Amino acid sequence: MSQQLFEDDVKFLQRFLKSAGFNPGKIDGIWGSKTDAAEDEFLKKSEQIAASYGKFYQRSERNIITLHPKAQEAARQFLKRLQDAGINARIISGTRTYAEQDALYAKGRTQPGSKVTNAKGGQSNHNFGIAWDIGIFDSQGNYQGESPQYDKAAEVGLFAGLEWGGNWQSFQDKPHYQMVTNLAIQQVKERFEKGEYYI
Ligand SMILES: [Zn+2]
Numbered sequence: 001m002s003q004q005l006f007e008d009d010v011k012f013l014q015r016f017l018k019s020a021g022f023n024p025g026k027i028d029g030i031w032g033s034k035t036d037a038a039e040d041e042f043l044k045k046s047e048q049i050a051a052s053y054g055k056f057y058q059r060s061e062r063n064i065i066t067l068h069p070k071a072q073e074a075a076r077q078f079l080k081r082l083q084d085a086g087i088n089a090r091i092i093s094g095t096r097t098y099a100e101q102d103a104l105y106a107k108g109r110t111q112p113g114s115k116v117t118n119a120k121g122g123q124s125n126h127n128f129g130i131a132w133d134i135g136i137f138d139s140q141g142n143y144q145g146e147s148p149q150y151d152k153a154a155e156v157g158l159f160a161g162l163e164w165g166g167n168w169q170s171f172q173d174k175p176h177y178q179m180v181t182n183l184a185i186q187q188v189k190e191r192f193e194k195g196e197y198y199i
Contacts, residue, residue: 004039004043005039005042005065005066006066006095006097008097008099009097009098009099010029010030010031010035011027011028011029012097012098013035013039014026014027014028014029014035014038014195015027015192015193015194015195016068016095016128016129016192017035017038017039017042017195018038018195018196019068019128019129019191019192019194019195019196019197019198020042020068020069020070020129021069021197022038022039022041022042023037023038024038024039025038027194027195042069043065045069046064046065046069046072049069049072049073049076050064050072050076052073053072053073053076053077053080054076054079054080056076056079056083056090056091057090059090059091059092060079060090060091062094063091063092063093063094063132064076064091064094064132065094066094066095066129067094067095067129067130067132068095068128068129068130068179068199070130070179070199071129071130071131071132071179071199074161074162074179075091075132075177077159078157078158078159078162078177079091079157081156081157081159082134082153082156082157084156085152085156087136087149087152087153087156088136088137088138088139088149089134089135089136089137089149089153090134090135090137091132091133091134092133092134092135092143092175093126093132093133094126094129094131094132095126095127095128095129096124096126096127097121097127098121098122098127099121100121101117101119101120101121101122101123101124101126101127102120102121104116104117105117105118105119105120105121118171122189123185123189124185125178125179125185125188127189127192128188128189128192128198130178130179130181130188130198130199131176131177131178131179132176132177132178133175133176133177134150134153134175134177135175136149136150136153150166150174150175151166151174154166154167154174157177161179161180162177162178162179162180163177163178163179163180164176164177165177165178179199181198181199183198
């Protein structure tokens with residue numbers, strides 16, 4: 001099978017796979033048979049999780065598949081709770097490579113009104129596969145940047161082990177959810193880069 005995740009960043013993919021318990025071989029940024037097999041295993045595992053926890057709208061699926069398997073399970077449980085409560089939410093962002101995070105950070109500083117992150121590459125839980133952002137949509141499928149449904153989503157969707165950006169003191173981030181690791185972000189980063197467990 002050809003490479004499907006994080007296409008332009010093999011090293012990022014290898015770190016991601018290894019820290020999630022797969023064996024991509026040496027973390028060297030070079031695509032080889034071990035990395036290929038590890039990605040296949042990851043995709044297989046992801047399909048099993050989807051079969052157990054249910055599938056969702058296509059855009060959500062595209063983003064869920066970029067998450068750490070434990071976050072995939074949590075994200076699907078979370079979306080199910082929202083769906084049962086009649087909230088039309090989709091996961092509009094999942095894992096970002098360091099380069100993608102840097103690009104997002106830069107964009108927020110050159111385009112007024114588009115500041116969506118304070119984090120550079122390696123400083124966000126999105127870079128380690130354990131965070132996602134939701135969007136609320138109306139019945140016609142229009143994205144709602146502001147809606148009381150963001151609070152409602154946290155009310156019905158949160159469970160132990162999940163943290164909501166809406167509870168943060170500085171830079172409140174209502175669309176954002178992440179897995180609780182009990183580690184400082186710097187420790188998560190170090191473990192991720194070595195391919196060690198952090199969740
Ligand atoms: Zn976020």
